[in-house]
Amino acid sequence: MSDSSFEVPDPPPALVPVPAARAIDLHSSRVVTGAPGCGWQFDLRADDPVTRDGMLVVPVISEEDYYRAIDGDGDAYASLVPAGDVWVQRPEPGTGAPRPGYLIERLSDPDAPPVRRPYPASDVPNLIGRRVWHWTDGVFRDDFRCVSEPFETDGDFCVRVVEERAWYRWRRSGQIPKAQDAFIHHLWTQ
Incomplete structure (x- = not known):
């Protein structure tokens, strides 16, 4: 272990969901998919958006398939998800890490990716x-x-x-x- 066991760095940033339509260069980005009234899926990777039948869609695969493709261990077939249902996880510097708290402190909007x-x-x-x-x-x-x-x-x-x-x-x-x-x-x- 190369880092000092006594060094305690500041926490890493939170991962904030950004609408895919506003993101630049989605290739290999970690993404969240879902829809208000339904729910959210994590542990996915995306490629750059494409237009199909006049609709902007984002190719999305599971992280497991993403790494399988990187290793050259077979093809990965992406689902084409409407861009409005995809958010890119972006680190937001300075957001820190609160201690896990009471339920009231963890409440979120179920109709937006957390x-x-x-x-x-x-x-x-x-x-x-x-x-x-x-x-x-x-x-x-x-x-x-x-x-x-x-x-x-x-x-x-x-x-x-x-x-x-x-x-x-x-x-x-x-x-x-x-x-x-x-x-x-x-x-x-x-």
Whole structure:
């Protein structure tokens, strides 16, 4: 582990949904799809919008298919979703991470895609499989998944993480990824 176990960075930014029609360069962006009165889907990737039958649509695939395509392990077939039903998740600097609070503090508008606020991994149970922001080499990376619950090693509390691409390859092929121990106070859930 290259980062000091004593260094506690400020939290990463919240992921704010921006309408796809207002975003530039959607290629490989994480997106949310859904509609008021229905609900919301996360863990999706998009490509640049196209026009079909006079309608602006966004090609959308699951993250699992996205990483399968990146690895060259088969074709990924996108769903064409109306652009008005797609929002791009954009980090909004300075939004920080509040502590998980009472229900009243978590209420949101069910007819709009929610803001995804990061929470310290130390405050969140059941970490295995969760995507996390990882503070490493002085910057946040948002492409890691937890593969363990917290544990103690040499007086530090850690969680094992793997790069998200390797996580999906493991799910798809059974190829076990190389895990790394991350200080728990360097991880925030998404």
